[in-house]
Amino acid sequence: MADGRNSPTAPQSTPLWREIFRGFQIALDPRKLLLAAGGIVAMTAVWWLLSLIFFNLSPQPKREDPTYSNARIQEELGSQTKPGTNEPYREEDLRQIGDERFQADLARWRVLDELAGPGGRLRTMPWYEFRGENPFTFLTRLLGSPPATWGGQLAQYIQTAVPVLLEPLAKILLPIGYLARPNLTPLTRLYLILVLVSSILIWAFFAGVITRIAAIQYTRKGPISLKQALLFVAKRYVGYAGGPLIPLGLIALSVLGLIVYGLLGLIPLFGDLIIFGIGLPLILIAGAVMTFFAIGLVAYPLMFVTLSVEGDQSDALDAVSRAMNYLYSTPWRYIGYWALALLYGAAVTFFVLFFVSLAVYLGKWAVSQTAAGIYSSRQPDYLFIYAPQSFGWRELLTLGSPYAIRLQERQVEGSQRVVFEYVPANPTSYNEAMASFYFYNTWGAGLIGLWLHLIFLCMVGFSYSFFWSASTIIYFLLRKINDEAELDEVYEEELEEPIGMAPPSSPSPPTSGGTISLPMTTPGPAPASPAGSAAGGETPTKPASGSGTFSGSPASPPPASPSDSATTTPPAGPPPPAPSASVPGGPPPFPGPAEGAVGAAGWGLSSSQTPASREASGAAPAAPAPPPPPQDHEPVLGSASPDNAAPSAESSSASRTTAADSSGNPPSSGANSLGVPESPASGQ
Numbered sequence: 001m002a003d004g005r006n007s008p009t010a011p012q013s014t015p016l017w018r019e020i021f022r023g024f025q026i027a028l029d030p031r032k033l034l035l036a037a038g039g040i041v042a043m044t045a046v047w048w049l050l051s052l053i054f055f056n057l058s059p060q061p062k063r064e065d066p067t068y069s070n071a072r073i074q075e076e077l078g079s080q081t082k083p084g085t086n087e088p089y090r091e092e093d094l095r096q097i098g099d100e101r102f103q104a105d106l107a108r109w110r111v112l113d114e115l116a117g118p119g120g121r122l123r124t125m126p127w128y129e130f131r132g133e134n135p136f137t138f139l140t141r142l143l144g145s146p147p148a149t150w151g152g153q154l155a156q157y158i159q160t161a162v163p164v165l166l167e168p169l170a171k172i173l174l175p176i177g178y179l180a181r182p183n184l185t186p187l188t189r190l191y192l193i194l195v196l197v198s199s200i201l202i203w204a205f206f207a208g209v210i211t212r213i214a215a216i217q218y219t220r221k222g223p224i225s226l227k228q229a230l231l232f233v234a235k236r237y238v239g240y241a242g243g244p245l246i247p248l249g250l251i252a253l254s255v256l257g258l259i260v261y262g263l264l265g266l267i268p269l270f271g272d273l274i275i276f277g278i279g280l281p282l283i284l285i286a287g288a289v290m291t292f293f294a295i296g297l298v299a300y301p302l303m304f305v306t307l308s309v310e311g312d313q314s315d316a317l318d319a320v321s322r323a324m325n326y327l328y329s330t331p332w333r334y335i336g337y338w339a340l341a342l343l344y345g346a347a348v349t350f351f352v353l354f355f356v357s358l359a360v361y362l363g364k365w366a367v368s369q370t371a372a373g374i375y376s377s378r379q380p381d382y383l384f385i386y387a388p389q390s391f392g393w394r395e396l397l398t399l400g401s402p403y404a405i406r407l408q409e410r411q412v413e414g415s416q417r418v419v420f421e422y423v424p425a426n427p428t429s430y431n432e433a434m435a436s437f438y439f440y441n442t443w444g445a446g447l448i449g450l451w452l453h454l455i456f457l458c459m460v461g462f463s464y465s466f467f468w469s470a471s472t473i474i475y476f477l478l479r480k481i482n483d484e485a486e487l488d489e490v491y492e493e494e495l496e497e498p499i500g501m502a503p504p505s506s507p508s509p510p511t512s513g514g515t516i517s518l519p520m521t522t523p524g525p526a527p528a529s530p531a532g533s534a535a536g537g538e539t540p541t542k543p544a545s546g547s548g549t550f551s552g553s554p555a556s557p558p559p560a561s562p563s564d565s566a567t568t569t570p571p572a573g574p575p576p577p578a579p580s581a582s583v584p585g586g587p588p589p590f591p592g593p594a595e596g597a598v599g600a601a602g603w604g605l606s607s608s609q610t611p612a613s614r615e616a617s618g619a620a621p622a623a624p625a626p627p628p629p630p631q632d633h634e635p636v637l638g639s640a641s642p643d644n645a646a647p648s649a650e651s652s653s654a655s656r657t658t659a660a661d662s663s664g665n666p667p668s669s670g671a672n673s674l675g676v677p678e679s680p681a682s683g684q
Contacts, residue, residue, distance in 0.1 A: 016477045019487070020341050023473055024348045026217050027466040031226050032210050036461030036468075037454075039206030040126050043171070046198045051116035051123035054191040058112055061105040068098035104183070110417070111178065112188045119412065119419040121174070122195060126460060127388035127453055130407075130420040132160030134392030135354035136361060161346055164460075168207075168467045172199055172244075172300065196248070204240035204304065207468050208233035211308040214472040219488040232493065236307055242316035243303030243323075247293035254286045261286075296320075299327040299334070301471035302478075309475060311491025326478040337477060341470040349463050353391060356459045360452070364397055382433065382441060386449030388456040389422050402426070402433035 066072055073094045081088055089097075115122045142153055163170065175196040179189060209229045216224040233240060261283070265271035276283075302323035306314050314322075327334050367380055381401035387394040389405075398404045404425040411418050424430035479485045 016480065017337065017340055019473055019477060020337060020470060021344060022218065023341065023344070023466055023470045026214050026473075027348075027462060027469040028352075029213065029217070029465070030458075032213060032465040032469070033458040033461045035206050035210050036464035037457035039203055039464065040457060040461060042206070043199055043202045044126055046202065047122045047195055048125065050191060050194055050198070051120060054187060055112060055116040055120075055123075058109060058185065058187050060109055060113070061102060063099075063102050065102075068102045070094040070098065073097050073101075108183050108185050108188065111181065111184060112191065113412070114417050115178065116191065117412065117417070119417075119421070127390050127456055129390050131164050131390050131460075133157065134357055134396050135350055136357045137392055137396055139354065158346065161350060164349065164463055166342070166467075168203075168464050169298075169301070172196070172203070173297065175199075176294070176297065197245070200244045200248075201241055204244075205233060205237060207301070207304045208237070208240045208308060210465060210468040211305045211472045214469045215305070215309045215476075215490050218473060218476065219490045221488070221490055221492060228493075232311075233308075236311075239307050239314070239316045239319065240304055243307070243319040244297065244300045246316060246320050247296055247324075251290050251293050254290045258283065258286050296324045296327060299323040301468065302326060302475050304468075305472050305475040308472070309479075309490050311493065313491060322479075326475075326482055329482055330478060333478065333481060334474070337474045338470075341474065345463070345466050345470060349466065352462045353459060356455065357391065357393065357396065360393070360455070361396055382437070383445045383448045384452070385434075386445050387452045390456070390460075393452070393456065395422065402429040404430075 061067075070091060074089065077089060082093065114120055117123065138153075138157055142150060145153065175192040178184070179192050179196075184192075209226075209232075212229045212232050213224055213226075216222070261275065261279070265275040267275070300323065303316075303319040306319035306322045307316075310318070364380065364384065379401065381398055381403055384394065384397035385403050387397050389395075392407070395405050395407065405422040406425045407420060408423055409418050410421055476487050480487055
């Protein structure tokens, strides 16, 4: 937290609502745009398939169908008489009943036709969907009109631009709004349920990846790769999908409970007095539960964000709980943050749409100048006949050519529904120009259309990317207000070790009497070490420079050596006296800071030769003698072993000098300078 990279995202003096303005920078990420485009295509493909299946399973009712004939109705009524009279049904009465049934069935069918029919709201591909006027076309038209009309034109354009930004939320809530209607057939209800569930399952993955990347970027916790985000969501996909499905399941259970309860209400007298009369509070409670969770679905984006931010510390139930809590505990902040996000999002979305549309148009215009001056019949306008129609792209790119199109309204045959579609501005010129196409013209236009559709999907995907990025920021703000959590707190997975890299192996503990190898700091190349004197009391020759040393100062006093009984650290005062004699077979004595012998890597002291034991026995310490300086100002180097080298508290980082024996080999690490066996675990 002290490091600048992990410092809190927003200082306490900065108003929290300003954090929403970081949404544009976070949303404008190519990975998020591609993910949003993938989610749009996947959702649209599933919706188109469901619409095609269910629309064909539900043909349009016709008045001449046998279902509405007088004979069928008379057969159903049997011997019943007209209500309030004892007169039988006449032909006029039967015909009137047939008309009423037909109109009711037609109204129910029109709901399905509006959604799943040709040009329906859930059946139209994203590149054909009407999203209003192109921003570049609108701006050029606005600047060319009288200023007095600018206000009305801006208001009209905003009415079509804001719903585009709300598209991710609107397309999830659209099936829920239709499910609440009373005049739906069971087939239409099943269709809407499948549309809703498929949307949640699709965006649970794509929105989860987008919000995970956005959470890491917002908290500045470091870069995150697309692969890491995909694996993060894949491991927790059940939680992502289960979050919005939990309130939907509770609503469905409440509905089923009321359906069963309503069956009891069909019983005469019992249903009127007990079920509906006395039991009305139960119906109201169930209605309140459904309303609570239905309104809570407005906060469904926070459910995905919760899992992306909290990681393994959260699950589907916690995601629902947090989203509902943040919505109902701070409703005005939730509404205020989203209002600001939508206004800001509308502005940046307009900028992105304008920028991309202008870039495509200027590129096409510049390329056209060559053909305009040299070969006018090769104007590249024909290459844009397969451009996306949405946002008026094809209208903009074919303007002024025989392939120009215009927008018109059309009423669907047999329905009261009105759709927007593009038709040739001049059908005669359009058909003549299309008839002169060669195969390579069609293929070239197809390739151009493929690129433009990809660019168009990324452009439309920006509104989805901004929506989910803004949802992530709003979650952090609401969490800070409700839970007093810092804005930079986000779940981080432990980094895995790179593939092919073996972890460093720790040295195994030494055994008694053996030695282990430690990394040594070598000042220079190590020449051959000269052979020393015979074992005895002679002073060894200077070891070869660079034979090994620990980092530190060479003038530091040598450390104490462990022994079997105890480990002794020489005091900071006068060094301990030298032993009475060297042990045969041990290392040769080495003059040190005090009169005595130094082992291969330190002081050879046993528990009986410590300063404390000498003080107890009354022996006076010998006068210290200064050590001879190393030759050529170089440290005396040798081999070191942890069995006989334990640094003291005063010189834990100092270097230690060692000496080789007469044979050129280091002394055994299993005994100190006095020949006493040592324990490898002592002094460590």
